[in-house]
Amino acid sequence: MRVPGKVLSLALGASTLLISGALQAETRIVTSIKPVELIVSAIATEDMQTTSLVPPGSSPHNYSMKPSQRQALENADVIFWVGPDMESFLNRLLSGHEFSGRTVALMDTEQDHREDVNEEQYHDGGHGHGHDHSDGEDPHIWVDPELAIEMAETIRDALAALEGVDAAALNENLEQFKVSVRETDGNIRERLMPARDISLFSYHEAFTRFAEHYELKLEGVLTLNPELSPGARHIAEIQAKLRNANHPCLLTEPQFNRQWWRSITEDLDVTFSTWDPLATDIEVTPDGYNNFQQSIVDAVLECLPENTEH
Incomplete structure (x- = not known):
């Protein structure tokens, strides 16, 4: 049946108002x-x-x-x-x-x-920070x-x-x-038990609070400011720690320069694992935050000797 133009126009207009109202209410x-x-x-x-x-x-x-x-x-x-x-x-x-x-x-x-x-x-070296934590936060x-x-x-x-x-x-x-x-x-604490004695290093300080909360051994951070290279003295200190560490594992991040941290760990026996502090691949759902936390655990467990990839 053909709908009269005027009636169709009114119907479309009413639908538009309903849709508009719904959008405005959101x-x-x-x-x-x-x-x-x-x-x-x-x-x-x-x-x-x-x-x-x-x-x-x-x-x-x-x-x-x-x-x-x-x-x-x-x-x-x-x-x-x-x-x-x-x-x-x-x-x-x-x-x-x-x-x-x-x-x-x-x-x-x-x-x-x-x-x-x-x-x-x-x-070291007097570098500034892209996000200033001079007060220690x-x-x-x-x-x-x-x-x-x-x-x-x-x-x-x-x-x-x-x-x-x-x-x-x-x-x-x-x-x-x-x-x-x-x-x-509670589940994460149990999962991380095998990783308690591993010497962890992170690309920058994003991992620090997680490590502190779960009492992991974070023994070094490559740089506080991921946009600037750290000073030579700090790099030397980190390299010395890596050499003396118990099964050292460097937690890297996908947002930053892979070649840079590869270069400073060359010829060192270091395991690498990647975690993403920005949760790029995590779906936005009510349970998304918990899935994000579990993804960090997955990255840490990749550091275990039986899972290592150098």
Whole structure:
């Protein structure tokens, strides 16, 4: 049957209004990096849309935004980032009045005064840092599950303050997240038992909080600033540690120069394993954060003698 043009037009118009209303009702959330998005997605309700700015293969330490991403920030109801010590490319933009009312930093710089491990050795040569931790703080807070729970609580509070949201559902999601993260934490501790005595080295300090939480032996960090080469003295110190270490394993990251760390470990008996602090291959689901944590464990277990690849 042929539908009269006027009736069809009215029907299409009504459909357009319904679709438009649904889109307008959707809460738009922008996160700086994917690990933050994984935590947000565990807390957010189904009518909330999440996205992250830094794409796969890029680093938040030197990223340059596209115009479309600036538009996404302008359209966002709330913006989550770790903070100025981490995503330096957002510092100037998010410090302005345009975004100040809807931007949430997840790192409490006043509360966290962790003593940096062997900090002096990483300042060799007087190099500056792409993300400044001169006060000894490590901004890679998401790799520590207890800090991830604190991040989730902050996220819940920020989302609950938005107009028209289901606060009860947010609270339920938060409680489920806490339970699942702590269950995963116990499982991870058991999985990592065989790796307790391995001498681990990391490309930069992103792995430090994970190692501390699970009492792993992180004996050296190649560079605090992955955008600059460390000084010659620091490289020599790391090479000496690698020679004297118990089955040394270097945890590298896919975002950074492979040839550089290969060159400084040449002729050394070192195992290599790759982990991804930005969770590039992890699907954004309510359980994505736990899957991310397990992926770190997988990388560490690749360092075991029976799994080694030099």
